[in-house]
Ligand SMILES: [Zn+2]
């Protein structure tokens with residue numbers, strides 16, 4: 001298993017991608033946590049954005065950490081498992097569910113801001129007709145699979 005050698009807060013000189021959610025997580029000049037691991041005789045660095053960092057303890061306890069290491073796959077499984085059980089009303093979501101949903105939005109470009117709304121009279125059409133402000137400028141058009149919630 002990977003062994004953590006050091007973990008430090010550093011200031012970025014160039015932009016870095018988060019190794020967990022694959023978003024451009026760190027911009028030049030920002031502080032971030034750089035973890036250095038040794039695995040199989042190789043040294044590698046793990047860069048994580050602040051939001052993924054905040055998920056780490058949830059993911060660890062969800063996986064009942066057994067020493068295999070926690071990577072992108074575990075984050076994904078945890079986020080789908082936890083996020084899918086959440087209610088669409090943020091007021092009823094636990095901190096863990098909120099963290100999972102924000103991970104899915106970051107990493108998988110999931111739509112969490114509204115429920116998927118089908119085309120009236122066309123139940124087989126998977127296009128979302130939600131308009132955030134009621135005009136075509138904010139027409140969603142997204143796939144039902146990309147939405148965390150659906151009205152049907
Ligand atoms: Zn991230």
Ligand SMILES: [Zn+2]
Nearest residue numbers: 128130140142
């Ligand atoms: Zn939509």
